[in-house]
Amino acid sequence: xxxxxxxxxxxxxxxxxxxxxxxxxxxxxxxxxxxxxxxxxxxxxxxxxxxxxxxxxxxxxxxxxxxxxxxxxxxxxxxxxxxxxxxxxxxxxxxxxxxxxxxxxxxxxxxxxxxxxxxxxxxxxxxxxxxxxxxxxxxxxxxxxxxxxxxxxxxxxxxxxxxxxxxxxxxxxxxxxxxxxxxxxxxxxxxxxxxxxxxxxxxxxxxxxxxxxxxxxxxxxxxxxxxxxxxxxxxxxxxxxxxxxxxxxxxxxxxxxxxxxxxxxxxxxxxxxxxxxxxxxxxxxxxxxxxxxxxxxxxxxxxxxxxxxxxxxxxxxxxxxxxxxxxxxxxxxxxxxxxxxxxxxxxxxxxxxxxxxxxxxxxxxxxxxxxxxxxxxxxxxxxxxxxxxxxxxxxxxxxxxxxxxxxxx
Numbered sequence: 001x002x003x004x005x006x007x008x009x010x011x012x013x014x015x016x017x018x019x020x021x022x023x024x025x026x027x028x029x030x031x032x033x034x035x036x037x038x039x040x041x042x043x044x045x046x047x048x049x050x051x052x053x054x055x056x057x058x059x060x061x062x063x064x065x066x067x068x069x070x071x072x073x074x075x076x077x078x079x080x081x082x083x084x085x086x087x088x089x090x091x092x093x094x095x096x097x098x099x100x101x102x103x104x105x106x107x108x109x110x111x112x113x114x115x116x117x118x119x120x121x122x123x124x125x126x127x128x129x130x131x132x133x134x135x136x137x138x139x140x141x142x143x144x145x146x147x148x149x150x151x152x153x154x155x156x157x158x159x160x161x162x163x164x165x166x167x168x169x170x171x172x173x174x175x176x177x178x179x180x181x182x183x184x185x186x187x188x189x190x191x192x193x194x195x196x197x198x199x200x201x202x203x204x205x206x207x208x209x210x211x212x213x214x215x216x217x218x219x220x221x222x223x224x225x226x227x228x229x230x231x232x233x234x235x236x237x238x239x240x241x242x243x244x245x246x247x248x249x250x251x252x253x254x255x256x257x258x259x260x261x262x263x264x265x266x267x268x269x270x271x272x273x274x275x276x277x278x279x280x281x282x283x284x285x286x287x288x289x290x291x292x293x294x295x296x297x298x299x300x301x302x303x304x305x306x307x308x309x310x311x312x313x314x315x316x317x318x319x320x321x322x323x324x325x326x327x328x329x330x331x332x333x334x335x336x337x338x339x340x341x342x343x344x345x346x347x348x349x350x351x352x353x354x355x356x357x358x359x360x361x362x363x364x365x366x367x368x369x370x371x372x373x374x375x376x377x378x379x380x381x382x383x384x385x386x387x388x389x390x391x392x393x394x395x396x397x398x399x400x401x402x403x404x405x406x407x408x409x
Contacts, residue, residue: 002121003118005164006014010157012065013381019289022105025225027113027305028304028341031171031341031342031343031362031408032341032407032408032409033337033340033341033405033406033407033408034341034342034405034406034408035341035342035349035403035405036094036343036403036404036406037069037401037402037403038054038056038065038092038176038266038402039092039228040052040054040069040088040090040097040098040366041088041090041091041098041099041100042071042357043069043071043085043088045073045074045085046071046073046085047071047072047073047074047082048070048252049376050072050082050375050376050377051070051071051072051084051314051374051375051377051396051397051398051399052069052070052071052375052378052399053070053071053110053397053400054067054069054400054401054402055067055068055069055070055183055366055402056068056092056355056358056364056366056402056403057114057115057355057356057364057402058114058115058116058355058364059112059116059362059364059404060092060116060117060118060120060266060358060362061094061118061356061358061359062095062118062361063094063124063358063360063404063406064091064092064116065091065092065364065402065404066089066090066091066092066110066113066115066116066122066124067089067092067113067114067364067402068085068087068088068089068090068110068112068124069088069090070084070085070086070088070168071084071085072084072085072086072376072377072378073085077197079391080391082376082377082378082393083196083378083379083380084377084379086108086109086110086111087110087111087381088100088101088111088135088208088362089101089111089112089113089122089124089126089138090113091113091116091122091138091140091191094404099200099266099329099379099394100139100350101113101122101136101138101144102106102136102143102144102345103126103136103144104126104136104144104145104146104395104407105126105128105134106131107128108126108127108128108129108160109127109128109129110126110127111126111127112124112125112126112165113123113138113275114162114164114165114166115162115163115207116165116260117165117167117169118167119139119140119167119169120139120140121137121138121139121140121165121169121249122137122165122171123135123136123137123147123162123163123164123165123171124136124138124226125160125161125163126160126163126175127328128158128273131157131285132152132157132158132159132391132400133156133157133158133160133161133170133340134146134158134160135147135148135160135161135162135271136162137162137165137174137353138282142185143407146160146265146345147162147165147171147173147191147293148160148162148173148175148189148191148197150175150176150189151175151177151178151387152186152245153177153178153179153183153184153185154176154178154179154182154183154184154186154205155184156176156357158176159176159184159186160173160174160175160176161173161174161175161190162201162312163204163205163207163208163216164205164206164207164208164214165208166208166209166210166212167210167271168192168193168210168212168213169192169193169198169200170190170191170192170193171190171191171208172189172190172191172206172207172208172214173188173189173191173205174186174187174189174203174204174205174207174216174237175187175189178198183326185202186202186203187201187202187203188200188201188202188203188205188214188216188224190208190214190227192202192212192214198227200214200227200231201218201223201225201231202218202219203216203217203218203219204216204245204311205219205225206216206246206247206248207246207247207248207249207284208249209250209251209253210251210258211226211227211251211253212226212228213229213249213253213254214226215234215246215247215249215250215257216245216246216249217244217245217246218231219232220236220242220244220338220397221235221236221244222234222235222236222242222244222245222255222259222275222277223246223255224244224246224249224255224277224281225254225325227388229290232261232281233281233285234246234255234275234277234281235275235283236258236275237259241261241262242259242260242261243259243260243262244257244258244259244260244275245257245260246277246299247296247298247364248298248299248300249299250299250300250301250302250304251302252279252302252304253279254276254277254278254300254304255277255300255406256274256275256276256277256286256297256298256299256300256306256308257274257275257277257296257297258272258274258275258295258296258297258308258345259273259274259275259285259341259373261273264318266316266317268291268316268317269294269313269316270337271293271294271296272293272294272295272296272311273285273286273296274288274295274296274297274306274308274334276297276304276306284332285332286306286308286329286332286334287323287332287334287336288310288311288327288364289310289327289334289336291312292310292311292325293307293311293360294309294310294311294312294313294328295310295334296308296309297329298353298354298356299354299355299356299357299364300360301357301358301359301361302336302364303359303361305326305328305329305357305361306327306328306329306348307328307337307347307355307356307357307363308315308326308327308329308353308354309325309326309327309352309353309354310324310325310334310336311323311324311325317397318361321350321367321368321398321409322350322355324352324353324363325337325338325351325352326338326351326352326353326354326363326366326367327354328340328354328357336353337351337352337363337365337405338351339407340405341363346369348369348370349367349368349370349401349403350367350369350370351365351366351367351403352366352368353365353366353369354385360406360407361403361406361407362404362406362407363405364402364403364405365402365403365404365405366398366400366402367401367402367406368399368400368402369399369401371401372398374396374397374398375393375396375397375398375399376393376395376396377395377396378391378392378393378394378395379391379392380392381395
């Protein structure tokens with residue numbers, strides 16, 4: 001071969017090799033997170049082809065995730081042959097997969113896992129067929145024990161819901177205690193690892209930090225509470241037209257949540273605003289994505305990174321998952337997490353809610369498979385004409401999937 005033809009061939013080969021190694025236009029140079037599906041434990045009772053949902057809720061810094069899963073089962077009843085199964089609580093990690101969490105009782109309708117600490121101990125709640133509720137606590141080593149043992153009261157009987165657990169082994173929950181009138185009062189309760197208990201305000205707690213400070217709601221107010229500082233109001237509407245709830249708190253006593261404004265005529269959510277409350281209770285509202293009217297913040301870590309949801313409903317009483325987006329806030333600006341994951345993944349799944357973020361920046365998200373048709377989820381529905389429950393075999397539901405997003409850098 002002539003030397004003057006050899007050089008062009010070498011040059012062309014070099015260009016071809018370089019081009020093969022260069023990112024294509026569809027490659028993911030900008031991607032910030034990898035995505036791993038959080039699979040629920042296998043359940044042989046689940047019916048193939050029917051509705052199934054995996055709802056991941058919280059995680060620790062090890063990347064262990066807790067949540068619950070529900071599927072459809074055969075009942076053996078000819079009048080209503082298929083109905084939702086019990087909700088099963090689970091704990092998941094990337095190496096071992098998902099494990100079903102055992103229950104305290106046998107006559108259950110639902111089990112939910114709500115929070116997990118760094119030692120892997122998980123807390124949640126379970127509902128029994130008689131309407132009572134218990135708060136199981138699951139250590140990583142196995143087994144189950146009650147996190148709270150209230151005396152029971154009124155028609156509720158035993159009532160305890162476990163909502164938060166910290167790294168010191170303290171647990172926060174909602175329990176029913178006898179009232180002076182003979183009924184029940186539902187209050188916050190903090191139980192230390194020593195067994196010492198503290199009764200808090202009425203309402204609904206949501207999370208507990210390592211300082212023993214919890215957040216949640218009391219009446220229409222978002223609050224922060226601990227035995228040391230008492231009740232601190234984060235948001236209250238004097239006109240009682242808005243309802244606020246704090247969902248999460250970090251170890252700097254910073255909290256996040258939402259402020260809801262309801263339509264008095266339709267009785268549905270008219271507007272929702274995401275909020276950040278500093279340790280001194282100063283409030284900052286967090287914007288949603290362009291054009292959205294609803295936003296809620298569900299998770300915050302020690303670096304004050306916040307995740308949640310931005311949403312634009314088609315109308316006041318309706319919810320369209322395609323219009324909901326999982327987001328992370330950069331300052332007060334919401335960024336769609338669907339734009340920060342690999343394109344191949346984003347083409348297959350739509351992420352609609354970010355539920356938690358740990359100190360490593362890992363995020364638990366939930367979403368749906370694009371283009372997947374709704375699955376059958378037969379249900380008993382109340383008929384206002386007859387006053388009875390009627391079996392509806394044509395009801396459908398969208399399958400729900402959960403994922404762990406891990407920062408790539």
